[in-house]
Amino acid sequence: MKSIFTYLFLFCSVVVFAQKDFQGKAVYQSKTSFDMSRFNDREMSEQRKKQMMDRMKNMLEKTYILHFNKISSLYKEEEKLETPGQGGFRFGGMSGGTQYKNISEKKMIEAKEFFGKKFLITEEVEMPQWEMSGETKKIGNYTCYKATMIKKNDDFDWRSMRRRNDDKPKDSTKVIKVSDEIETPKETLVTAWYTPQIPVSNGPEKYWGLPGLILEINSDRTTILCTEVVLNPTEKVMIEAPTKGDKVTREEYNKIMKKKMEEMREMFRGRRDGGRGGR
Template identity: 55%
Template structure:
């Protein structure tokens, strides 16, 4: 009990001291690395070979491993992916994923304004919405990230159809039973098996909510963070959300050359809800297209 009280007192003291020390016109840059892991067994019904899994992982690497820079002041921030040269043939992604590119993400914690440029299947969108609050539960657990003492906070975050990183197979707990049933079914033809493999998209779903663990430092007393994350009494240096980890690797305070934090402007303006509906519609089209391809082999796909 005494240990928790002392940590809480340390947190309050750090917040008060740091707030006084920061000038109104200060600016900083935080560099992050983001990595998402995906269970390859979720694709292809768990029937992919080790070589096929590795090949798919290599194609997805540019989508799942990224580096970002968060430029911030007391009220605003802009979160941008760092540009890098792709190896020949790299960065193509696979079906759908490679056709989705996130642009600069702007947050204003005073006006609660959120803006992001997003390209999806060759079309540019500007997602404009109100900055959504997360109901953080503040903890007293601490650790060190570089020279900064960080405190733990947790929250439950609602997600939508545009978040591909949380894809998972439906009824994952019953997968083994289904595999056993398939093995017993001696009447199943190779043609039917092909249909099942083409219907992988039909087996995928996105959960309604995910659990988020964030680590923030009151030594930088702004309530900003990477991506959608904000609202804590200090800069968020690490986020663990479902299968994604975002970790701050470097911080530069008051750089000699300050950067303008400009609002994104490119694209057709939509809300987050409208953009999620566009994603859902496209995913349905893909399900019908790839599912239909398997079924067409039986009746509609004549060959001369």
């Protein structure tokens, strides 16, 4: 009897994924831990720290929705109303964007807004070099398998940024200097959990290339966990690349960001020095 039910389940799964207009929806919760001890050298009360954490919660804890078919996907932050008086915190004036992946063409286009200007960041992506593992675990009703890879960080991977510890000399070949106080490791170990029960080679953010939908990602201090999967939802969306914004490469976009951040740092430094001079 058990073998009959197993056969029916596999048959239904094949039928679902064989449909020409197959589409799925996955909801992900992203959480990033933040060490408030980095502010210990500043005169900041516990109440002030709590206020800061409340303001940063919108940046550290987010909900995303991945709409996917067999070859492409759209990944976007879920829109929600902000609590009055809380005020969302955005790193560097960036707003949440839309990320489009086409795994058959190995192409990714990300629509972002930076200080009121819209950009289309285009990338030719390579197949991620995952190391497969026989380790398994259950996420919801799905059996998932473990895979790992080493991810290269860029200058503005804020979730991996750390305050420099001057008491412990660092190997400059292993970190990216963001400022005199902040640095980012050049590489991060990423652990993914994917399920072959949903045989699409996709996942949240930039992650893809496994023989099944990625339901969980662990990268440094960030965990992205799938909380809901809907196959062939009643309301389907158009999975198409975004078109509004200035087209730039990732390298060009990072240069624009770096220049703007340096301008802001000089502006704040000028205000601070001017305030001291007026005393």
